[in-house]
Amino acid sequence: MVDRDNETWIVELKGQRGKQRQEAAFQDLGNSLLPLVRWYLSSYSTLPPPLTHRSYHDLDQLARDIVQDSLLRIWQKGLDLFRGDARFLTFAKAIAINQAKQKLRQLWRRGEEPWPSFNAGEMDEEDIDRLSIAVRSEMVMAELPPEKRVMLREVLQCMDRILAGWCSPREREAFVRKYLDGLRSKEIAQLMGTTDRAVNLLTFNARQKLRQGLEKEGYTLASLLAILL
Amino acid sequence: MDKETLARMFRDVFTVCTTLSEEVLARYAELEIAGQEPRRHLPKVGAHLDECPDCTRRYEELLALLRAERRGEVPPVPSARPFDLQFLSSPGPNLWVEVKETFYRLAAEIPIVLRRAVAAFGPLPTALSPCRVTVAAGVVRDVEGTAGIESLRIPDESANVVFVLTPGPVGTEEKEITFILRVEDFRSGEPLGQVRVNLCDSQSQLLQSKTTAADGRVTFRGLIGDYILRCKHAGRTWDFPLKLAPATPCGDEDPNSHRLRSGNDD
Numbered sequence: 050m051v052d053r054d055n056e057t058w059i060v061e062l063k064g065q066r067g068k069q070r071q072e073a074a075f076q077d078l079g080n081s082l083l084p085l086v087r088w089y090l091s092s093y094s095t096l097p098p099p100l101t102h103r104s105y106h107d108l109d110q111l112a113r114d115i116v117q118d119s120l121l122r123i124w125q126k127g128l129d130l131f132r133g134d135a136r137f138l139t140f141a142k143a144i145a146i147n148q149a150k151q152k153l154r155q156l157w158r159r160g161e162e163p164w165p166s167f168n169a170g171e172m173d174e175e176d177i178d179r180l181s182i183a184v185r186s187e188m189v190m191a192e193l194p195p196e197k198r199v200m201l202r203e204v205l206q207c208m209d210r211i212l213a214g215w216c217s218p219r220e221r222e223a224f225v226r227k228y229l230d231g232l233r234s235k236e237i238a239q240l241m242g243t244t245d246r247a248v249n250l251l252t253f254n255a256r257q258k259l260r261q262g263l264e265k266e267g268y269t270l271a272s273l274l275a276i277l278l
Numbered sequence: 279m280d281k282e283t284l285a286r287m288f289r290d291v292f293t294v295c296t297t298l299s300e301e302v303l304a305r306y307a308e309l310e311i312a313g314q315e316p317r318r319h320l321p322k323v324g325a326h327l328d329e330c331p332d333c334t335r336r337y338e339e340l341l342a343l344l345r346a347e348r349r350g351e352v353p354p355v356p357s358a359r360p361f362d363l364q365f366l367s368s369p370g371p372n373l374w375v376e377v378k379e380t381f382y383r384l385a386a387e388i389p390i391v392l393r394r395a396v397a398a399f400g401p402l403p404t405a406l407s408p409c410r411v412t413v414a415a416g417v418v419r420d421v422e423g424t425a426g427i428e429s430l431r432i433p434d435e436s437a438n439v440v441f442v443l444t445p446g447p448v449g450t451e452e453k454e455i456t457f458i459l460r461v462e463d464f465r466s467g468e469p470l471g472q473v474r475v476n477l478c479d480s481q482s483q484l485l486q487s488k489t490t491a492a493d494g495r496v497t498f499r500g501l502i503g504d505y506i507l508r509c510k511h512a513g514r515t516w517d518f519p520l521k522l523a524p525a526t527p528c529g530d531e532d533p534n535s536h537r538l539r540s541g542n543d544d
Contacts, residue, residue, distance in 0.1 A: 064366070068366075071366065072363055072366070075361065075363050075366070076360055076361060076363075079361040083355045084352050084353060084354050084355040085343055085347065085352055087353075087355045088343065088346060088347075088351070088352040088353070089339070089343055092342075092346075109355065112355070113358075113361075116361065117361055117362060120361060120363075120365075121365050124365055124366065125365075126375055126385055127300075129385040129386035130299070130300075130301070130375075130385060130386060131301060132301060134301055134302070134305045135301050135302075135304035135305035135308055136304070136308060139304035139305075139307065139308055139340075139344070140300055140301045140304045142304070142340065142343060142344070143300035143301070143303050143304045143307075143336075143340050144300050146336070146339055146340055146343065147300065147336070150339075182287075185279050186279050186284060188279065188280070189279060189280060189281050189284055192281070228283070228286075228287040228290070229279060229283075231283070246328060246329075249329060249330070249331050250331050252331075253331030253332065253335075254331075256290060256291050259291045260291050260292055263291065263292075269292075270288060270289065270291075270292035270293075273288045273292075274285060274288060274289075277281050277284060277285055277288075
C-alpha cells in the first residue's frame, strides 16, 4: 500500500487527482482496514449466535462486507466530516469499528438461534413491588385507553423479564434506582456502596441488554413512544 | 412514575451516545498510544469519557485495536478481489447527516472568511458549490454596487426545500458580516415564508430567533465566530454549522476559497 499523509488521502479519495488515483486510494484504504476488521471480529467476545459456530471463511466474508460498508460511509460522509485533527487512517479505523458494531447488531437481531429464555418466576413478591417497571407504572397505564394499556403492559412486562433474566442484580438495581426512583448516579453510588462511574457502567449494561431484548421482540423507539401518545 | 419518565426511559434505552465523533476518539487514542497524556490535551473529552459508558466502550475498542496493531498482533488478510467501487459513480456524498428522526445536520461546516472587504467561502464540502444569483435591489447593493453575487444552494429534495445562503454586507473594519438565508420550495422555486430560523452559538444556545418573510428571506447582522443556523419547517429541523472567520492581517487569498463578491469578476 502506498503510504499517504492526510491531505493526500483526502485529495485522492475525493477524486481531485483523477479517477484512477481515486480508485487506487479506496482499494488501498479497504486493504488497510480489512485485517483490522477481521481481527476485531475474531476478538469480539459476544458474536451473534449464528456466527459463533461458523468457519473462519464466513468471518472473512463478514469482514469484507463491513469494510465495503465502511468505504461507502467514508465516501458519503466521512470525507466531509474529517477535519484533520487525527490521522486519516485512525479516523477510518474508528469508522470501520462502528460499522462492524452496527453490522453485528443487525445480525444479532436477525439471528436464527433463539435467545436465552427469560428466567421468569424467579422474582419474589418484594422484588416485584420494588423493582418491577410494570407494577410501578400502573398509574400511567390507568390514564391510557384500554388497547394502549394492554400494549404498554406487554412492553413493560417484557422489560421486567429482561431485567430479571439477563441483567445482574446490581445492573437491575442501578437501572431501577435511576429511572424509576429518579436518583442521580452519585446518590445511587452511595446507596450501592460503589462509584459514580461503576453506576454508569451498570446502567449502561442494563440499557444495552434492554435495547437488544426489545429489538429482538420487534419493538422500536418510535413504536414505544407511540403507545404513550 | 409518569408518562414523561417512561418516555425518557425508552429514549435512553434506545439511544446510543455519539457525542464524541470518530475523529475525536481517533485523536484521543493516538495521544494515548503515543504516551502523551490525552487528558491533558483534551480535558473535555476525558471528562466526557468519565461519564459516558457508550463513548468509553467505543474508545476502548478502538484503543485495543490500535494497540494490537502496534504489537503486530493483527495478522494480514490477503484481499481476494478488489472492493466494489460502484458507489463512486453516484451523484455524490449525502449533504445531510441524519442526527435523529426528522433532524438533519449539514455534513460539514460552511466556512466563510473575510478578506479585503469581501466575504468568501472557504474550502466547501464535496457536493456543495456556490452559485451566482441576483438578489433583490437594496439587499447587498449598498456595499459594492453589484447585484450579482454568489450564494450557496443547499437542497433537501426529500423535504422539497432549498436553503440559499448568501453572505451580505461586510461590517465596518472587516470585523463582522451579515448573511441572508432564503428558503425556497425545491420544485417550484417559490419562496417559503414563515419558516422558523434560529441562530445558535456553537454550543446550540439560542442567540436570535426569526421567521422568514414572504420573500423567503431572513437576515442576521453583525456576526463573527462559530454558529449553528437551525431551520424548522414542516416538522423537520436542519442544522447548518457556520464558521465566520475574521479577516486575516495580510489579507491573503486562499486559492481554494470561492470569492463571493468582487467588482472585477464580471
